[in-house]
Amino acid sequence: xxxxxxxxxxxxxxxxxxxxxxIAIMLGFVLAIVPGLIWWERRLLSWFxxxxxxxxxxxxxxxxxxxxxxxxxFKEDITPATVDRLLYFLAPAIALFPAFAxxxxxxxxxxxxxxxxxxxxxxILYILAISSLGVYGLxxxxxxxxxxxxxxxxxxxxxxxxxxELAMGVALACVILATxxxxxxxxxxxxxxxxxxxxxxxxxxxxxxxWGFVAGIIFLITMVxxxxxxxxxxxxxxxxxxxxxxxxxxSMKFAVFFMGEYATMLAFSGIFAAVFLxxxxxxPLNWEYLALRANDASLPWLASALxxxxxxxxxxxxxxxxxxxxxxxxxxxxxxxxxxxYDQLMNxxxxxxxxxxxxxxxxxxxxxxxxxxxxxxxxxxxxxxxVNVVVFLARGRRDGDDEMLTLVNPQVHTEKxxxxxxx
Amino acid sequence: MSLGVAVFLVMAIVIVLSAWxxxxxxxxxxxxxxxxxxxxxxxxxxxxxxxxxxGISQILxxxxxxxxxxxxxxxxxxxxxxxxxxxxxxxxxxIAWFTGGVLVLAVASQVIGPLAVADAGPSAPQGFGEAGxxxxxxxxxxxxxxxxxxxxxxVGIVGSxxxxxxxx
Numbered sequence: 001x002x003x004x005x006x007x008x009x010x011x012x013x014x015x016x017x018x019x020x021x022x023i024a025i026m027l028g029f030v031l032a033i034v035p036g037l038i039w040w041e042r043r044l045l046s047w048f049x050x051x052x053x054x055x056x057x058x059x060x061x062x063x064x065x066x067x068x069x070x071x072x073x074f075k076e077d078i079t080p081a082t083v084d085r086l087l088y089f090l091a092p093a094i095a096l097f098p099a100f101a102x103x104x105x106x107x108x109x110x111x112x113x114x115x116x117x118x119x120x121x122x123x124i125l126y127i128l129a130i131s132s133l134g135v136y137g138l139x140x141x142x143x144x145x146x147x148x149x150x151x152x153x154x155x156x157x158x159x160x161x162x163x164x165e166l167a168m169g170v171a172l173a174c175v176i177l178a179t180x181x182x183x184x185x186x187x188x189x190x191x192x193x194x195x196x197x198x199x200x201x202x203x204x205x206x207x208x209x210x211w212g213f214v215a216g217i218i219f220l221i222t223m224v225x226x227x228x229x230x231x232x233x234x235x236x237x238x239x240x241x242x243x244x245x246x247x248x249x250x251s252m253k254f255a256v257f258f259m260g261e262y263a264t265m266l267a268f269s270g271i272f273a274a275v276f277l278x279x280x281x282x283x284p285l286n287w288e289y290l291a292l293r294a295n296d297a298s299l300p301w302l303a304s305a306l307x308x309x310x311x312x313x314x315x316x317x318x319x320x321x322x323x324x325x326x327x328x329x330x331x332x333x334x335x336x337x338x339x340x341x342y343d344q345l346m347n348x349x350x351x352x353x354x355x356x357x358x359x360x361x362x363x364x365x366x367x368x369x370x371x372x373x374x375x376x377x378x379x380x381x382x383x384x385x386x387v388n389v390v391v392f393l394a395r396g397r398r399d400g401d402d403e404m405l406t407l408v409n410p411q412v413h414t415e416k417x418x419x420x421x422x423x
Numbered sequence: 424m425s426l427g428v429a430v431f432l433v434m435a436i437v438i439v440l441s442a443w444x445x446x447x448x449x450x451x452x453x454x455x456x457x458x459x460x461x462x463x464x465x466x467x468x469x470x471x472x473x474x475x476x477x478g479i480s481q482i483l484x485x486x487x488x489x490x491x492x493x494x495x496x497x498x499x500x501x502x503x504x505x506x507x508x509x510x511x512x513x514x515x516x517x518i519a520w521f522t523g524g525v526l527v528l529a530v531a532s533q534v535i536g537p538l539a540v541a542d543a544g545p546s547a548p549q550g551f552g553e554a555g556x557x558x559x560x561x562x563x564x565x566x567x568x569x570x571x572x573x574x575x576x577x578v579g580i581v582g583s584x585x586x587x588x589x590x591x
Binding site: 016086087090120121122125126128129132135136140143154155159165182 | 463488
C-alpha cells in the first residue's frame with residue numbers, strides 16, 4: 001500500500017491518501033500516548049512528593065491508565081437536573097476539538113509526506129488561532145453546569161487565556177520577525193544554521209540566542225497558563241472551586257476534558273520544541289558538519305552515526321523526546337510552585353509578560369535592521385530611561401500622590417490604598 | 424460532483440444552519456455559540472479558497488476573541504430567555520416577512536446567478552492575500568491608516584478604563 005502510494009506521489013505528498021495517512025499517524029500517536037502521559041505525571045508527581053504512586057497495576061503501574069479508563073467508562077454518567085443539556089453535552093467535545101486540531105501544523109521530522117499534516121504558510125498563526133478556541137469548551141462547560149463554582153472556573157479560564165494569549169502572540173512574533181516566515185517547518189530549518197552565524201559546529205537554536213531566550217521563557221510561561229496547569233490552574237482550583245469548570249462532569253465526559261488537557265499540553269510542548277528547541281535535532285550540534293569533520297579525521301563509523309542521529313529516521317524520536325521533556329517540565333512546575341492568586345495572575349500577564357515580550361520584539365526589530373551595536377546603544381538608552389522613570393515614580397510615591405497611585409497601583413492590601421478608598 | 428463541491432456544500436449547510444440558529448435560539452448563550460460555529464465554518468470556507476490568512480484572521484479575531492467577549496458579556500449580564508420579543512402586530516409581522524423574503528431573493532440571485540452561468544468560480548491572482556503581501560501592504564502603503572487605527576483603539580481602551588474607574 002505504502003509503496004504504491006509512494007510510486008504515484010513521489011515527493012510532494014499532496015494526495016488525499018497521504019493527507020489521511022498523516023492525520024492517522026497524528027491521531028494514533030496522540031490517542032496512544034495520552035494515557036502514558038497520565039501515568040508519567042502521577043508517578044513523577046508522587047516521587048516529587050515523596051510517595052510511591054500507582055505501582056500495583058502491571059509493571060511499574062504502567063497499566064494504571066487502562067484501569068482508570070475502564071473505571072471511567074463504567075462509572076455512572078450523572079447529569080444534574082438543572083444543566084443546559086445541549087451545551088453540557090457539547091462542552092467536552094468542544095474542549096477536545098482544539099486539542100487535536102492544534103497538531104495540524106506541528107512538524108515532527110524532515111519528511112514532508114508524513115509530517116506536518118498541513119504545511120501552510122500561516123502555521124504559527126494557525127496555532128494561535130486554534131489555541132484561542134480552547135477556552136470555549138471550558139467556558140461553556142462551566143456555564144452549562146449551572147453551578148456557581150463551575151461558572152467561576154469558566155470565567156477565570158476565559159479571562160486567563162485571553163490575557164496570556166497576547167504575550168504568547170508577541171513572543172511568537174519575535175520568532176516570526178527573526179525568521180521572516182510563518183511556516184513552522186521553515187522556523188525549524190532556520191535553527192539548523194550555524195549558531196549566531198559564527199559557530200559552525202553548533203545549531204542556531206532560538207533558545208540559545210538572547211532574544212530567543214527571552215521569547216522562549218515568555219512562551220513557556222504563557223503555554224502553562226494557556227493549558228490551565230499549575231501554577232496557573234485557577235479555573236480548576238480544587239481547594240477553592242472544587243475543580244471549577246468540570247465539577248459537574250463525571251464518567252466519560254470528565255475523561256474527555258482530561259484527555260483534551262493532556263493532548264494540549266503535549267501539543268504545546270511540541271510547539272515549544274519546534275519553535276525554540278530546534279525541532280527534531282537532539283542536541284544543538286550541526287550533525288552534517290560534524291559528520292564531515294569525522295570523515296576528515298578518517299572515522300567513518302562516527303560519521304555515519306552522526307548522520308543517522310541528525311537524519312530523518314531518528315528525527316521523530318527526538319521530537320517525541322522533547323515533547324516528553326515538556327510534559328516533565330509541566331509536572332515539575334506543578335510539584336514545585338503553589339497556585340497564583342487571581343490578581344497575581346493578571347499582574348504577571350499584563351504588567352510583566354506583555355511589556356517584556358513587546359520590548360523583546362522591539363529589540364529583535366532593532367537588531368534585524370541595524371545590527372548588534374545599534375541594539376546595545378538602544379538598550380543603554382532604554383535602561384537609562386527606565387531608571388529615570390522608576391526614580392520618578394518612586395519620588396511620586398513618597399510624595400503621597402494618591403490620585404495617581406490608584407490608577408497605576410490597584411493593590412488592595414497596602415495601607416496607602418486602603419486610606420484612599422476611605423476618603 | 425467533485426470533492427471540493429461536496430465539502431463546500433457541507434460547510435454551506437452548516438453555515439446557514441448556524442446563522443439560522445443565531446436568531447432562532449431563545450437562549451443568548453446558544454445564539455452566541457451558533458455564531459461561533461458560523462464564524463469558524465466560514466473560516467474553513469476561506470481555507471478552501473486558499474485565503475489562508477483571511478481564514479486564520481477570522482478564527483483568531485472573530486471566533487477566538489470577539490465572540491469570547493460576547494459570551495463574557497452575556498454571562499456577566501446574566502441574560503435569560505427574552506420572552507418579550509414576541510411581536511403581536513400582524514401588520515409589522517407581514518412587513519418583516521416581506522422584507523426578509525426580498526433579502527433572501529437578493530442574496531439568492533447573487534449566489535444562483537454565477538452558478539447558472541457555470542463560471543469557473545471567483546479566482547484571485549497568485550499570492551493575493553498571503554501573509555507576506557498583506558503585511559507588506561499594511562506596513563508600507565497603509566502604514567498611516569494602520570497606525571491611526573491603533574491609536575484610535577488605544578484611545579478607546581483608555582476611555583473605557585476611565586469610565587470604569589470613575590469615582591463619584
